[in-house]
Amino acid sequence: MTDLYSLYTRLAARPVPSAFEAEGHALLRELLSGSGLTLSADNLGHFYAHRPGRGKRILITTHADASGIMASHVTEEGFIRFGLLGSLTPAALCDREVKFLSGLRGIIRSEKEAPSLASELYIDIGAKNRAAALRKVRPGDPALLCDAPHRTGNRLTANYVSPSLPMALLAALGTELSSLPGDADVTLCFSAAAEVDHGAVRTAAAACAPELCLLVDVTPSGDTPGSAEVCPVKLGEGPVCRLADKGCICQPAAVDALRSAARTAGVSLQEELRPAALSEAAHIHLAGSGIPTAILTLPVRGLGTALQTADLRDARAALQVLRAMV
Amino acid sequence: MNELLRTLCDLPGISGFEDAVRDYIRTALAPFADEMHTDAAGNLVVFRRGRNRPKRRVLFAAHMDEVGFLVTHITEDGLLKFGAVGGFDPRVLLGRRVRVGDAAVPGVISIKAIHLFEKEERENVPAVSALSIDIGAADRAEAEAAVSLGDPVVFDTEYTEYGDGRVLAKALDDRVGCLALMELCQSDLLYDTWFGFTVGEELGLGAAFLAETLCPDRAVICEGTTAADLPGTPDHRKVCHQGDGAVLVYMDNRTVYHPAMFRAVSAAAAKIGAPYQVKEYISGGTDAGAIHVSARGVRCAGIAVAVRSIHSAASTASLADIRAMCDIARACTESEEIYND
Structure with a gap:
């Protein structure tokens, strides 16, 4: 079993700012060394880990830059x-x-x-x-x-739960991807510059030209005092299937693929609509000739503030969904 | 340099109506270009073969368009209502002379006299929608004989050199960049280089079409940028200082310029001893915003000239700063870090 928490702590200790993602590529190479995946980086600093396959081309992406x-x-x-x-x-x-x-x-x-x-x-x-x-x-x-991350039970608190925890999910999947069954052609992308421009990921999406994309991101939890969230999701209640946000109405086929993977994994997904939120999906689904895109998010408290909190159980459940996706 | 800048600045060319600027540049560069074409969006693309073939495809970009207006309605009184093309503070528009349409019909941006203002109106900035262009027409029919809905409107400002090596003109943003690119196109180059004279920058779009089709690896954006070095502005919000050299940009509201490219341009400037400063406030945006997320991703750098009163009828710049930008752009065409790293 991949030690998701260990990967998270290493990534949370070394966040990189937008446009300086290359500073973090050495750590990603180290974490994925021995994975059997083909590792590469491009002009903008998007980092890729690729498992070739004869099946469906799937892109799983999350951003690697911290604000x-x-x-x-x-x-x-x-x-x-x-x-x-x-x-x-x-x-x-x-x-x-x-x-x-x-x-x-x-x-x-x-x-x-x-x-x-x-x-x-x-x-x-x-x-x-x-x-x-x-x-x-x-x-x-x-x-x-630069506060030190800390853990209380299953609760993880750090300056950069985002992007560290979603990145840890992809890294964890990467370490075991070569040994997982399935013939999908899978690219894991740690994208660059999302904190400044959500559109930066479009170049990665266009280059990979997947038949299905899964964006892994975070979402504000609505289970705190005074929360005005229209569609509250809760920490510890499982990862979230975002059905639509301001920039993307997820294509039903992509949402079905995500729900199906969750059923296979025995994971109960929360669901959300975020009409006021923007994500990289806004640009991914319009790249190339169009890419069916689903969004899997982790509930996080304190997004946009200096300290964010997530629940490790949500992340572990999300990893199970990712395994079932590929 | 000065006469070319005068010609470029005095040409009309709001976003979507860059024809006069493009025609002039195309004619001037035709004898020097190894390839030249205008893409479907209107970007003028010029290829200049150098003495060597570089490892990277490098694009120098500057936008041809300027801020201005479009006629949206003609009143029964023969006044023109208009919409802004690009960002404006309405305060800079009042009483400005303009030219309307292909016939360059003279007009002035007008508002009712101060004597007629209510108290509240005196204390607030009028919206663009409260302003009109008076072309001297007696009524709607007479106005329609001279102009049409959709006609572009540009400021009527004559290029003027003044003071201590300063220039006053409309459209310094970004005819200074066009000037720098034209100088490069007309000279011998070390490496093969592409030049993009782009459209629609003031609306944020045009260069994306160019970059998507050209697929450059690197881009150097030559621009005019905000100089707020005026009384009453705190030091850390002055952005840059007119007369202190070309402005090198590491970030604006749309782009974090690639750190390696920022270092490469800084090194190129230092190598030739050209005066430069680093932008000291994060504001504005350039074609890099569209270019860097195009095609397979493009590493961008920015070189700018400090322009006071940018996006107004009479923007100003230092001729020495413009010279510095041209020289640094030239030095960049010989940068190993940009072309071969």
Whole structure:
């Protein structure tokens, strides 16, 4: 049995920001070494693991980039101004610690009590002035949150449950894919730049030209106090079949394939409609001559904030569904 | 350089109506092009053979279109209502001279006199829908004799050099990029290179068609970018500074430019000693947004000129900055990291 949690902890310890996915390819190669899959990366930083087969061409994809910040300006006093690199909100970043790729750490502070713009925030890296700061950070340097992940029972909490947990699912499937029965031609894609542009995955979808795509993603759980979710899903109640969102009404045949795999695996799926949410499926299903696309999501609390929580049981059930898909 | 820039800026060419700009560039580059065609979307594609064959297919791109308006309605009084093509702050439109349609009918963007404003109207910015273009027509019939619904409208601004090596013109965004590409096309190149003069950038679309069919591996986008180095703007929101050299871009609202390409362009600029600065606020967007997610994925870099009052009737730039962008673009055509890495 693949140790899903072990894979997750390794990925959660090494998140990579958008456009810097190549920094994470070495870890993916290490995790999938000995898998027997053909590993490759492309121009944009999409990473592929491929098992050839004579059956249906299936693409299973999830994004590999984490949301963070991008340094944009160094003040005379040595503070770092920045822009958002992905979906974190300014309010969620206040007083959080971040780490640049160089390993340098800093604390995000706010000019205001309730900031609404990233330009109202700054990073204190402890530099005495601009010249000292510029020796350590330049405009264009990305940084990510850097709290240590932790686990309480089945609950996993980390800055980057997304993308680490969906990535761990694909990595876990990858490690055993060659030994699983089935003749499907399967490509696992760890896609790039989704936090900045959901459309980036379109190039991967067009290149693979699958007959069926399964997007693995996360979804906000609606089981918390004050939640206004229209279609609440709950942590620990199983992975979720998203039927439609703002950019994609999943083709019935693709949804049926996902439901069928869940039945085979003995997994009960939650279901959701997210008319206000966008996912990479918006671009995948329009790629090439059109790709039937299903969406499997994991419920997560705190999406868009600095700390996210998921349930390991949901992820393990999702892995069973993925095995049945291929 | 200056005369070519004058010609380019004074040509009309809002999104979807780039014909005059395309025709001029096509004629000027015909003697130098090894291949040239216009695709179905209207992008002008030029191939220039270099002394060597590179490992990567490299595209330099600049957009031909400028912001402007389309006539949407003619009132009984003979005034033209219009819609914006591209992003505008209505405050920059009031009282501006414009030219309407192929006949370049002169007009002015008008609103009722300040004496007639209610208190609330004085305190709020008018919407574009509250404005009209007055072409001097007595009534609807007279206006219809001169213009038609769907006619493009451009600012009527004459290219002017002023001050300390500065230029004032409409459409500096992105005729400065077109200028840089034209200079490259007209010179000897080390490597085979493709050039794309794109359409519809102000609407966010045109370059995607070009990249999907050309399938480049790398793209260098030459652009005009926002310079907010004006009084009242905090330092960290000034984006870039006019006169401080070409602007190298690592990220905007649509794209994180590929880190290796950003390093390659920075190295090319440093190698020739051209003045450059790095963009210091994340804003705006370029054709890279469409190009980098096209075909098999394209690694993009951005070189820009700092343009004050961008998307207005009278944008301004430094001629030295424009020269720096052209020089850095030229240096990029000899970059091993871009062509052969």
